Amino acid sequence: MDTQGVRWTADQVLALAPDDASRRAGSKLGTAGPWSGTGSGGEGAVWGLCRGSGSTPYRTVVDTTGPAYSCSCPSRKFPCKHALGLLLLRAGDTEVFAAGAEVPDWAATWLAGRRERAAAARTRGAEGTGPAPTADPEAARRRAERRSARITSGAEELEQRLADLLRGGLAAAEQAGYALWEETAARMVDAQAPGLAGRVRELGAIPGSGPGWPVRLLEECALTHLLDRAWLSADRLPGPLAATVRTRVGLTTPAEGPSVRDQWLVLAQYETGDGKLTTRRIWLHGRTTGRTALLLSFGAVGRAPQLALPVGMVVDAALTLHAGAGALRAELTEQSATPSPLDTPPAGGTVGDALTAYGLALREDPWLDSWPVTLSDVVPIPTEHGWQLADASPGPDGAGEALPLTGAALGRPGLWRLVALSGGGPVSVFGECGHRGFTPLAAWSADAPGETVPLH
Template structure:
């Protein structure tokens, strides 16, 4: 990337930000004012001194040449990665106005760059040479098998209890759900946690949030109860299911799984990256598209409350890497394996479909995974148009349209999409589900760079 003399765009830099506050603060530091002794190397390193509130400037250095993704070091006390100073330095470098010239790295930057690259080389050699496993007995696999059987028994007991509670709820009438309060749902969710069925617990908590949430809540509650009942029955009768669907049920219930099958190598286009958070966990979703494999894949990474996940891939770049796919019918989740180089610029776009084609694709996916909220879809030649109190994406060459989800209407990305279109057709990548379409990235009608919308 940097070795080829190609700099990132500001959007690609800001896609690395761990949260909105860091993105805003980093943007303020993307000017030359607070920086001194900034420089970059042909080997993909950027460094600089940023004046802060103290007497000594912060020493900031970023290594962009690592195939595992950008690495950062800053002498500031922030626990975020990257911190606002690293983001500001990359924005200054991305501007390409001569504020970050080619230069020899100062000693403090060179020591850190050389040290981490040396460690990476030693680790790579160790992985290549291999090491003795220390034990080849069957005690480990046998113990794991017994643990899996005990957990399956606990999950079965939890699913059986949950079936009885759902039956009691329907027998008493859905109106009683509003009167009983959230405590009953939380107690049921706790029982599912005790049964080691985290997936069931999460769905029970979602049920508890529905009563009293506006007109039509009993219908929504009944729909979610039906899906939860279907998942329960799928687990209790998993031995009768096709292997792919059985794997999906195990995943939805909350049992851990590992990627399987041969790794898929491709030049993966980074389509979108966004975070969702609750009080305990931040989940980062990264969507990739492989032009040679024709697959769209989802990478998930997690960070404890208050900390951003480590995985960060700039939107719009191409990553030469291997992915391993998780088991399950119609599953798109994958694990990132070996990377063969840093992310690089690309003019690639994923192939698109129509609004009706996207809806059909979601319907087909539901046959394999009835609990699926949405599928990744690229819409080709669509125009964002107002639709009463909302918005929709209408086919420029047809008479079909998809509504934009209520959650997406309140995000700045919608207005960025409208401005990018200007009434002309655009290509949009996003998630298509039962609530509509959530735009995540877009390309203009004429050749141009991707515009993140999340």
């Protein structure tokens, strides 16, 4: 920490970028050349004027307690390249920032409005007012019943499709091609069951996908059948499992669970997209509660999700949990103070502990692809089939266990960052453990336990 508050590293700044193009453009603006009037305040504010192609420089201000961004440029990305460049400049050259300088009017106005809104939100939360009630509860109930009926019809149709597939034999699935699966998926979309549609598209991609595909297809058909039957019998399921089933078929469950305040370690942040929607996933770990939480935010095509947190920092915040087995997903409902540096990674376990945790989670959610875990004292090891993370110390029987890295992890530069960080020695690694293997998302070395190395 310096006199201007917490100074993020370049990696932490670039992790906030909405896409690769923004990272490249922001990096070009991370030097003092295009900037003037830069300064920082004691409450996490950073501002500056960036020279562009026009006669008037762009006014850029960042509230690092959010973080939140404002810029006079026309970009619809958050943060824009100017906000990224301003933070990168501060990460590498604090001398160009006047610590404690008077905030210019244009930045002060935005900061004051943002903090007034945050104070009002905290007041509403303290008074328990919560969100405004639905204007017409009866109309909302009828809409929910109509959608439920559509999903039920879709689930019944999908059951018939699966029965026809098994009756005709799995070999016929390769001959039929993908068109029939896509037609079935479209009918699930019409039934307002996007979760079922996604599973159907996954089924359609399996035939002919390589050795052993009939076994994989049968396994996924069984899980899809299980989801169908669970939906059709949801009224007889325990509450948490019923909530999980609703989520899996594509219904949104509101954040109505308990509020959990903690010092949250920002472990990882990454995006996935399907051509129509960008989903940003942020993994947090509570320093006191030991709870792991997942924040999701979404952006339409061409627009990045607005929620972003600096990886490797600690945020003092309250989260509201969503219902469902595992209770991983949460909403950020309140954040106070400027993020502070991480001093040590979360406590982890062995490979065996990770597999046990995933197995226990599967009991509550059979459709779970992976579970967040932290591995301690593991070493990346190459094998003829790919890379593994192996326990550095042998177990009680004298043999250590190992987890294969997923195919997605093997194709990313993060693998080589992990190997370089390890140098053949043990490291701590956070990631997602599932039936396909382990996907590493962040790592820490024993020599620098407070320095988070993003791997995605």
